[in-house]
Amino acid sequence: SQQGEEDPQALSIQEGENATMNCSYKTSINNLQWYRQNSGRGLVHLILIRSNEREKHSGRLRVTLDTSKKSSSLLITASRAADTASYFCATDAKYSGGGADGLTFGKGTHLIIQP
């Protein structure tokens, strides 16, 4: 079952505005990642935030993580038409030892930037 749940499912804003997407998850995590996907293509990694971090910035992206509420938000500032895409959060559950457990993805938020 999907661990991450993005909210809203779809978001349409004007170019230049800020876009905020939220993600909730269920179990303890090592880290949370945000990905972008353009029209059924591969996933582009945007940002990773570790469970001991609360906020992270990358260019026009700002991610927050609240482990007590098991939630994260992705803020895209000064949106552009090229930001139109689906955005997914993905979590990897805590594990012991080394290894890459599978990521659990939410259903995604479809973001449309109106020019």
Added chain:
Amino acid sequence: KAGVTQTPRYLIKTRGQQVTLSCSPISGHRSVSWYQQTPGQGLQFLFEYFSETQRNKGNFPGRFSGRQFSNSRSEMNVSTLELGDSALYLCASTLLGTSGYNEQFFGPGTRLTVL
């Protein structure tokens, strides 16, 4: 550094046939994971390989299998194809560290259509 590559990009098969998809990870990455993406179920983890060994497996039937070669390239195989296997199959590679840092980089995907 070249990204994750997947071949073929598009594939059309008929029910009952089998299919093999290929993934070449980023140079130096030793872990390869496979995901299936469908409109109904979203992104779901199939399995993960590291040093030619399957370390993790998602909740998929035995018709889905994979392997990894000594150069870290991976293949996944689906036997006795069903209509519901139509999906975008994504491969991701990971550079594993000891800190639990687990950023996964995705390829462009293989679009499989089963008729």
